[in-house]
Structures are given as structure tokens and as C-alpha cells.
Amino acid sequence: xxxxxxxxxxxxxxxxxxxxxxxxxxxxxxxxxxxxxxxxxxxxxxxxxxxxxxxxxxxxxxxxxxxxxxxxxxxxxxxxxxxxxxxxxxxxxxxxxxxxxxxxxxxxxxxxxxxxxxxxxxxxxxxxxxxxxxxxxxxxxxxxxxxxxxxxxxxxxxxxxxxxxxxxxxxxxxxxxxxxxxxxxxxxxxxxxxxxxxxxxxxxxxxxxxxxxxxxxxxxxxxxxxxxxxxxxxxxxxxxxxxxxxxxxxxxxxxxxxxxxxxxxxxxxxxxxxxxxxxxxxxxxxxxxxxxxxxxxxxxxxxxxxxxxxxxxxxxxxxxxxxxxxxxxxxxxxxxxxxxxxxxxxxxxxxxxxxxxxxxxxxxxxxxxxxxxxxxxxxxxxxxxxxxxxxxxxxxxxxxxxxxxxxxxxxxxxxxxxxxxxxxxxxxxxxxxxxxxxxxxxxxxxxxxxxxxxxxxxxxxxxxxxxxxxxxxxxxxxxxxxxxxxxxxxxxxxxxxxxxxxxxxxxxxxxxxxxxxxxxxxxxxxxx
Amino acid sequence: xxxxxxxxxxxxxxxxxxxxxxxxxxxxxxxxxxxxxxxxxxxxxxxxxxxxxxxxxxxxxxxxxxxxxxxxxxxxxxxxxxxxxxxxxxxxxxxxxxxxxxxxxxxxxxxxxxxxxxxxxxxxxxxxxxxxxxxxxxxxxxxxxxxxxxxxxxxxxxxxxxxxxxxxxxxxxxxxxxxxxxxxxxxxxxxxxxxxxxxxxxxxxxxxxxxxxxxxxxxxxxxxxxxxxxxxxxxxxxxxxxxxxxxxxxxxxxxxxxxxxxxxxxxxxxxxxxxxxxxxxxxxxxxxxxxxxxxxxxxxxxxxxxxxxxxxxxxxxxxxxxxxxxxxxxxxxxxxxxxxxxxxxxxxxxxxxxxxxxxxxxxxxxxxxxxxxxxxxxx
Numbered sequence: 001x002x003x004x005x006x007x008x009x010x011x012x013x014x015x016x017x018x019x020x021x022x023x024x025x026x027x028x029x030x031x032x033x034x035x036x037x038x039x040x041x042x043x044x045x046x047x048x049x050x051x052x053x054x055x056x057x058x059x060x061x062x063x064x065x066x067x068x069x070x071x072x073x074x075x076x077x078x079x080x081x082x083x084x085x086x087x088x089x090x091x092x093x094x095x096x097x098x099x100x101x102x103x104x105x106x107x108x109x110x111x112x113x114x115x116x117x118x119x120x121x122x123x124x125x126x127x128x129x130x131x132x133x134x135x136x137x138x139x140x141x142x143x144x145x146x147x148x149x150x151x152x153x154x155x156x157x158x159x160x161x162x163x164x165x166x167x168x169x170x171x172x173x174x175x176x177x178x179x180x181x182x183x184x185x186x187x188x189x190x191x192x193x194x195x196x197x198x199x200x201x202x203x204x205x206x207x208x209x210x211x212x213x214x215x216x217x218x219x220x221x222x223x224x225x226x227x228x229x230x231x232x233x234x235x236x237x238x239x240x241x242x243x244x245x246x247x248x249x250x251x252x253x254x255x256x257x258x259x260x261x262x263x264x265x266x267x268x269x270x271x272x273x274x275x276x277x278x279x280x281x282x283x284x285x286x287x288x289x290x291x292x293x294x295x296x297x298x299x300x301x302x303x304x305x306x307x308x309x310x311x312x313x314x315x316x317x318x319x320x321x322x323x324x325x326x327x328x329x330x331x332x333x334x335x336x337x338x339x340x341x342x343x344x345x346x347x348x349x350x351x352x353x354x355x356x357x358x359x360x361x362x363x364x365x366x367x368x369x370x371x372x373x374x375x376x377x378x379x380x381x382x383x384x385x386x387x388x389x390x391x392x393x394x395x396x397x398x399x400x401x402x403x404x405x406x407x408x409x410x411x412x413x414x415x416x417x418x419x420x421x422x423x424x425x426x427x428x429x430x431x432x433x434x435x436x437x438x439x440x441x442x443x444x445x446x447x448x449x450x451x452x453x454x455x456x457x458x459x460x461x462x463x464x465x466x467x468x469x470x471x472x473x474x475x476x477x478x479x480x481x482x483x484x485x486x487x488x489x490x491x492x493x494x495x496x497x498x499x500x501x502x503x504x505x506x507x508x509x510x511x512x513x514x515x516x517x518x519x520x521x522x523x524x525x526x527x528x
Numbered sequence: 529x530x531x532x533x534x535x536x537x538x539x540x541x542x543x544x545x546x547x548x549x550x551x552x553x554x555x556x557x558x559x560x561x562x563x564x565x566x567x568x569x570x571x572x573x574x575x576x577x578x579x580x581x582x583x584x585x586x587x588x589x590x591x592x593x594x595x596x597x598x599x600x601x602x603x604x605x606x607x608x609x610x611x612x613x614x615x616x617x618x619x620x621x622x623x624x625x626x627x628x629x630x631x632x633x634x635x636x637x638x639x640x641x642x643x644x645x646x647x648x649x650x651x652x653x654x655x656x657x658x659x660x661x662x663x664x665x666x667x668x669x670x671x672x673x674x675x676x677x678x679x680x681x682x683x684x685x686x687x688x689x690x691x692x693x694x695x696x697x698x699x700x701x702x703x704x705x706x707x708x709x710x711x712x713x714x715x716x717x718x719x720x721x722x723x724x725x726x727x728x729x730x731x732x733x734x735x736x737x738x739x740x741x742x743x744x745x746x747x748x749x750x751x752x753x754x755x756x757x758x759x760x761x762x763x764x765x766x767x768x769x770x771x772x773x774x775x776x777x778x779x780x781x782x783x784x785x786x787x788x789x790x791x792x793x794x795x796x797x798x799x800x801x802x803x804x805x806x807x808x809x810x811x812x813x814x815x816x817x818x819x820x821x822x823x824x825x826x827x828x829x830x831x832x833x834x835x836x837x838x839x840x841x842x843x844x845x846x847x848x849x850x851x852x853x854x855x856x857x858x859x860x861x862x863x864x865x866x867x868x869x870x871x872x873x874x875x876x877x878x879x880x881x882x883x884x885x886x887x888x889x890x891x892x893x894x895x896x897x898x899x900x901x902x903x904x905x906x907x
Contacts, residue, residue: 057904060904061903061904064629064904065629065630065633067629068625068626068628068629068630069625069626071582071585071625072621072622072623072625072626073622074589075585075588075589075618075621075622075625076618076622078589078592078593079592079607079614079618081596081603081607082592082596082603082604082606082607082608082614083607083608083611083614083615083618084608085608086603086604086605086607086608086609086685086686086687087604087608087678087684087685087686087687088604089596089600089603089604089607089608090600090601090604090675090686090687091678093596093597093600093601093603093604093859094600094859094860094863095863096596097593097596097597097598097600097603097859097863097867098597098859098863098866098867098870100593100596100597101590101593101594101596101597101598101867101870102867102870103593104586104589104590104593104594105590105594105870105871105873105874105877106870106873106877108586108589108590109583109586109590109877109881110877111582111586112582112583112585112586113582113583113880113881113884114884115582116579116580116582116884116888117884117887117888119904119905120579120888120905121887121888122905124887124888124891125887125888129887133884164860167675167860168675168676168678168686169600171859171860171862171863172860172862172863172866173862175866348679351679352676352679355676355679383681384681384684477684478678478684480685481604481608481609481611481685481687482608482609482683482685482687482688482689483608483611483693487611487612487693491611491615494615494619498619498622498623501638502626504637505626505630505635505636505637505638506626506630508635508636508637509630509633509634509635509636509637511635512633512634512635513633513634513635516634
């Protein structure tokens with residue numbers, strides 16, 4: 001592979017990562033705040049207490065500012081599949097396109113239609129119509145997340161398809177296998193509920209700041225109750241679905257799991273590293289120790305991956321050598337990565353011969369080549385690798401992101417429980433005035449921690465599956481467009497500047513809005 | 529339904545989405561006119577458009593998504609190839625998305641004028657370059673397609689493009705003619721929309737003046753574009769699946785597909801009626817609906833002669849056999865059928881959009897509403 005092509009791959013990856021990271025700064029808050037606002041407005045609708053309306057409108061303002069920039073970064077993501085990953089677009093368009101089209105028809109129109117009512121319809125439609133519009137906007141956002149996550153899950157675990165050698169692409173054979181694959185279900189629940197946690201943390205953090213300033217205590221109490229409950233429900237469901245995710249990853253992407261744990265050689269009843277520092281000198285095949293320092297929980301990874309304490313969990317070197325686990329959790333030998341490369345090359349050669357036979361009208365040999373393709377297709381992507389070690393993702397990034405995500409996730413469970421206890425049982429905390437300031441600061445600092453948790457989750461998911469665009473079938477270097485690195489570099493920097501400038505404006509507006517509105521009485525509805 | 533019928537059905541869906549997108553470009557047309565509107569009245573125009581921009585944006589996203597789903601080879605060839613053309617289009621829509629929400633908010637860092645400039649850029653660049661992109665489907669583009677390339681480890685890309693990656697499309701006079709025709713159509717529709725949506729004497733008068741200017745330029749450009757399209761060559765696909773350049777292909781298609789011609793003529797008549805009636809009768813305010821429906825019919829008709837009647841809807845100027853047709857660029861029969869079930873929801877979606885539009889717009893925008901609106905209810 002020449003250096004020029006690798007540069008284009010790297011810059012294309014960098015551009016997609018940049019866009020995805022910026023997009024993911026805004027989307028989870030939209031999903032989380034959407035739920036919070038829906039609950040708040042429902043309480044107002046049922047009680048007709050204007051205080052709840054004022055609180056609803058406060059959070060709606062912040063929702064609107066955040067929503068716009070989420071939309072802006074979202075359109076780039078969709079079209080970058082075509083602009084920067086054109087081979088991928090053809091190779092999977094038959095599968096990936098369907099969820100995307102459904103997303104557009106069902107979700108985007110719902111969001112874009114009813115958000116106008118949500119913001120501008122207070123005096124134009126009935127309260128019931130308005131409430132329905134708020135929930136439909138939140139629902140539209142959730143549905144859009146559902147379909148894009150289904151598409152992403154398919155890239156991690158391709159299922160419900162068959163390869164058509166005449167069109168050189170995968171073609172869908174079962175929509176439901178695509179939409180309801182275990183990877184898709186785990187990913188959708190894990191991601192959407194984590195957004196609820198982030199929305200809750202944002203509400204609690206903003207209220208923490210207002211309480212620190214001694215402003216609008218009643219408004220904060222109303223918001224905190226809803227925000228903390230949404231956050232707690234969100235993070236508990238995230239933890240449960242995270243457990244399911246780990247089992248699915250262990251089954252479908254064992255290399256990712258091994259990278260997440262920095263595990264090179266596994267064993268029966270594998271321990272999990274609760275805290276560790278990786279040895280930077282460690283490489284695949286070297287005799288170096290994988291960790292400079294680690295605190296492990298015995299049998300932890302075995303249980304996390306299989307729900308069995310004594311199961312075998314293969315490490316990176318085991319997987320390359322072809323070790324796996326059977327249904328009872330015992331170590332077995334399967335196909336090594338060197339053999340996968342051979343199978344992949346067999347599939348690629350058979351495809352070339354099939355193509356030639358098709359052009360020459362040689363129907364006799366078509367069937368023969370087709371059989372070879374079918375037998376080896378699941379390893380096609382390995383044909384483009386020179387060595388097995390190319391199939392190992394970035395271990396430090398996967399390892400530290402995974403551990404940061406789990407640690408902050410655990411902290412969030414405790415955080416929301418404590419916030420709710422303080423709200424409902426304030427007398428349980430002696431000397432609470434002294435502790436209050438500390439608590440408010442903690443609430444504020446929890447906002448960036450929750451973003452860190454959320455972002456780390458995506459880094460684990462996407463870095464951990466490298467070098468694959470589509471697991472085992474298409475590596476990144478085959479998925480890209482016919483562009484030189486100069487083109488992609490230029491657009492990378494354009495988007496970096498534009499997104500950063502917009503992020504600065506977004507954060508500035510949100511801070512100003514919070515500051516300005518917190519100085520007004522948020523127990524009454526603003527009239528002009 | 530057979531695979532071929534499904535391909536035709538999905539081209540019909542694409543024509544509907546494309547037509548709705550062109551109609552909704554009145555938002556961009558309106559943005560392009562903000563700079564020439566007195567500051568005191570600009571707030572009315574911005575807020576009138578601001579309640580619709582999301583629909584245009586969503587229609588564009590859905591149009592792209594539906595192309596990806598139904599004709600993925602077009603998606604991979606055009607977007608990956610005409611890189612700069614699509615990047616400029618996307619960039620112009622990115623800056624639009626935040627401009628409405630941020631322009632009057634405290635702490636917006638760059639000031640209202642900056643965000644109004646962003647709206648202006650989107651208002652001009654969006655319609656012109658979308659027009660250029662669609663024009664490439666009539667007049668051809670510089671690409672080749674070789675699906676077997678994917679087996680080449682060193683250069684696996686299926687669709688390859690000339691070195692300018694879309695810049696050459698922007699430099700083509702035919703494409704630009706089409707692009708500016710779309711731009712002035714968007715401005716014309718915007719004037720009709722403002723006349724319908726805003727209750728303000730000064731705005732009504734200024735928009736009638738703008739309508740006259742924009743409509744005259746649009747009609748001239750439209751006639752020119754039609755003349756170029758109808759005298760252009762196109763790619764015909766013979767019974768053996770071979771592609772060949774054919775003179776007057778789109779004119780021939782209009783003769784063969786008489787119903788497409790009828791729809792085109794009805795559409796043109798509706799657009800002209802909407803414009804002329806609005807100009808002659810200042811109290812007539814429904815011109816946007818006549819011209820809007822007319823626009824939708826005209827664009828659908830253009831899509832039909834582009835893709836139907838054994839025509840390559842994306843001719844390759846470098847290798848005619850690489851030209852994209854409904855047959856060689858579509859998704860599989862299974863996928864198209866699955867998506868067809870989803871497409872049954874389109875009338876329902878259009879229905880609730882129309883209903884919400886009616887509920888929100890039956891009270892027209894007035895200066896008094898702007899003066900009495902809270903900070904969060906006004907752009």
C-alpha cells in the first residue's frame with residue numbers, strides 16, 4: 001500500500017472522527033434534554049401551574065441553541081459517507097441506505113415539523129397540541145438515533161445479507177436481522193439511555209451553578225427532581241445495556257474486547273483490570289509485560305464477557321493464533337489470522353475469476369468460482385492485510401477510553417443517587433450548609449465528566465473495531481473515495497475551523513442564556 | 529412488482545423529493561434577499577423563513593438519504609467524485625443551520641451581521657450549486673465506474689473522477705445556467721411566500737416589486753435552460769444494455785413520454801399563473817401555492833425525462849459505458865421492496881406537515897407579533 005493512499009485514509013478517518021466527535025457533543029444533549037422538557041411540560045399540562053411552564057421554557061431555550069448545531073454537524077456526517085467513503089457507500093448501500101432513508105422519512109421530518117410548533121406555537125395551537133409537538137420532537141430525535149445506530153451496529157456485526165459477485169456488493173436478505181441484531185439492540189439501548197444520563201447531568205449541573213449563585217431556588221428544585229430522575233434512570237439502563245453490549249462484543253468482536261482490556265494472553269477465569277497503566281513497550285508477539293501497574297478483579301472479565309466466572313477469554317495474541325471459546329466457556333482452536341488472510345485472498349482471486357468468466361460468458365466455471373467465493377467470503381477483508389498484526393486496533397486508546405467510560409459511568413450512578421437522596425431526604429445530611437457549596441461544584445464538574453464518559457464510549461466502539469470499516473469484510477483502505485490527501489486535508493481544516501468557531505458560539509450562547517435568565521424570576525412566565 | 533418496476537417507482541419517489549426540495553428552496557431565495565431589505569423589516573422576513581428552514585434542510589437530507597438507499601452507485605459516484613461541489617453545498621447548509629438560532633442571541637460572539645451574512649451565503653450558494661449538481665445529471669460528468677476495481681489492493685476505488693473533483697462542474701456554463709435558473713426561481717418563490725405569509729404593507733409592496741424583477745429573470749433563464757436541455761445529447765441504453773450518445777435525447781423523451789410533457793406544461797402554466805396573478809392583483813396572496821405546485825410538477829417532469837425511457841440519468845463524459853442508469857445503479861430488489869413499504873408513509877408525512885403548516889400559518893406574521901414576542905419566540 002503506497003504512502004499516498006495511506007495518507008488519504010488517515011485524513012479521511014480524521015475528518016470523519018472530527019465531524020463525529022463534534023456531532024456527538026450536541027446530539028446526546030438534544031436527546032436527553034428532549035426527555036426532560038417532555039416531562040416538565042407534561043407536569044405543566046396536568047397541573048396548569050405556570051411555574052412549571054416557566055421552567056419548561058427555560059430548558060427549551062437551551063435545547064434550541066444546542067439542537068441547531070447538532071443538525072449542522074449531522075448533515076456533514078451523512079454526506080461524508082458518499083464524499084469520503086464512496087467505495088463503502090456502494091459496498092453497503094443496499095443495507096445501510098435503508099435505515100438512513102427510514103431515518104429521513106420517519107424521524108427527521110417529525111423533528112423538523114414539530115420543533116417549529118414547540119418554539120413558536122405557544123400562542124398558535126392548543127396546550128394539548130403543543131405538548132404532543134414537544135413529545136413528537138423528542139421522539140423524532142430518538143427515532144433518528146435508532147436508525148443510525150442500527151446502521152452502525154451492522155458495520156460492527158454484518159448480518160442479514162448476502163454477497164452478490166456480479167454487483168460486487170452486499171445485498172440485504174432480511175431487514176429484521178439487520179434491524180434486530182443483538183448488536184443493534186444493545187447499541188441502541190446503551191446509546192439512547194446514556195443520552196438521558198447526560199441530559200440529567202446537564203440539568204443538575206446547571207442548577208448547581210444557579211444554586212451556587214443563590215438564584216431561583218424553587219426553579220432549581222423543580223428542575224433537579226426531573227433531571228436527577230431522568231439521569232438516574234438513564235445511567236442505570238446504560239449500565240444494564242452496557243453489560244449486554246460487553247457479552248455481544250465478546251461474541252462478535254473478541255479482538256475489540258481484548259484491546260479494551262489490554263489483554264494479550266487470556267486464560268480460564270480471566271481477571272479484569274479495574275485500574276492499570278499499560279506498558280508502552282508491549283507489542284504483539286513481544287515478551288514484555290502488558291501492564292506497568294494494575295489492580296485486577298479475579299474472574300471479572302470472564303464474567304463480564306460470558307456471565308461465567310471460569311470462562312476462557314482470548315487475548316490479542318490468542319485471537320491471532322486462532323484461539324476462541326466454546327459455548328461452555330472453554331478454550332478451543334479455530335482459524336488463525338494467517339489462515340484468514342489466505343481465505344480472504346482465495347475469495348478475492350475467485351471473485352476476479354468469476355468476473356472474467358462473466359465477461360467471457362463462461363457459465364461452466366461461474367458455479368465453481370461462486371462456490372469458492374461463498375466458502376471464503378466471510379474473510380474477504382483479510383485479503384487486503386499484509387500481516388495479522390494489521391488487524392489489531394489501537395490498544396492504549398481502546399484501553400484507557402474503556403476504563404474512563406466505566407469509571408465515570410459508575411460515578412454517575414452514585415452521583416444521581418446522592419442528588420435524589422439530598423432532594424427527598426435533606427435532613428439525612430448533617431451540616432448541609434457547609435457541604436452545599438462542595439455539592440454544587442461537584443454538580444457543575446459532573447457535566448464535563450459525563451461528556452467524557454459519553455465520548456469515551458464512542459471511541460471504544462469505533463477505535464476498537466479498527467482496521468475495519470465493516471467488520472472482517474472491508475478495511476478502511478478499501479472503503480475510501482478516489483481523492484488525494486491534499487483535498488481531504490483541506491476540507492479537514494475547513495471543518496475544524498468552522499466547527500470550532502460554531503462550538504465557541506454555542507457554548508458562549510448557552511452560558512449567557514443561563515446567566516441572563518437565572519437573574520430573572522423563573523417562577524413566572526416571561527411576557528413582553 | 530418486478531425489480532424494474534421497483535426501480536421506476538423509486539425514481540418516481542426521488543422525483544417527488546427532488547421537486548419538494550426545489551420548492552422549499554424559497555427559504556434560500558428569501559435569505560438571498562435579506563441584505564436588500566430595510567433593517568426594520570428584516571425581522572419579519574427572517575422570522576417568516578425561520579419557521580420553515582428546517583423543512584428545507586430535512587428535505588435535502590432525506591433526498592440524499594433516499595438516493596443512498598435506492599441508487600447507491602449515484603451516491604458513491606457523485607458525492608465521492610464531485611467532492612468540492614458537494615462540500616461547498618454542505619458547507620453552505622452547515623452555516624445556515626446555526627444562523628437562525630444564533631443571530632439575535634446574547635453571547636453569539638460574532639454579531640448579528642455575521643449570521644445574516646451566513647444566511648446570505650447559503651441563500652446564493654445553496655440553490656446555484658444544487659442546480660449545478662442536478663445539471664450534471666443532464667449534461668454529464670467526468671467519471672468512470674469499474675466495479676472490479678475493488679479487487680485491486682493498490683487502487684480499490686470503484687468510481688473515479690477527473691483531477692478537479694467537481695470544480696470543473698462549477699465552471700461549466702450549461703451547469704451554471706441551470707444553477708442560476710434555480711436561484712432566481714427560489715427568489716421568485718420567496719417573494720410569493722412573503723406576500724402570502726406576512727401582513728405588512730411595506731413588505732407587500734417591496735415584495736411585489738422584487739417579484740417582478742426576479743420572475744422576469746427567472747423566465748428568461750428557464751427558457752434558455754429548456755432550450756439547452758432539449759437540444760442536448762443524452763445517453764440512450766439499447767436492448768443489449770449498451771450505452772450510446774444520442775442527439776436530442778431529452779426532446780425525444782418528451783415526445784415519447786407525452787404525459788411527462790403534459791405535466792411539464794401544466795406546471796409551467798401554474799407557475800406563470802401564480803406569478804402573473806400576484807403581480808396584477810395585489811390582494812391575491814395565494815400565488816405561492818399555484819407557483820409551488822407548478823414548480824413541483826415541472827421538476828418531477830424533468831426527473832422523468834432524465835431517468836425513464838431507456839435513458840442514463842448520469843452520463844459519463846469519460847466513458848459512456850460507465851453512465852449510470854436506473855438499472856445499473858439501484859439497490860437490490862429486496863431492498864427496494866422493503867423500502868417501498870416505508871414509502872407508503874410518505875403521504876402521511878406530507879399530510880401532517882401540511883396540517884402543521886396550516887395551524888402555524890393561518891395567523892399571518894405581523895410587526896405586532898414580533899414586537900410582543902418573547903426572546904425565545906423570535907429569531
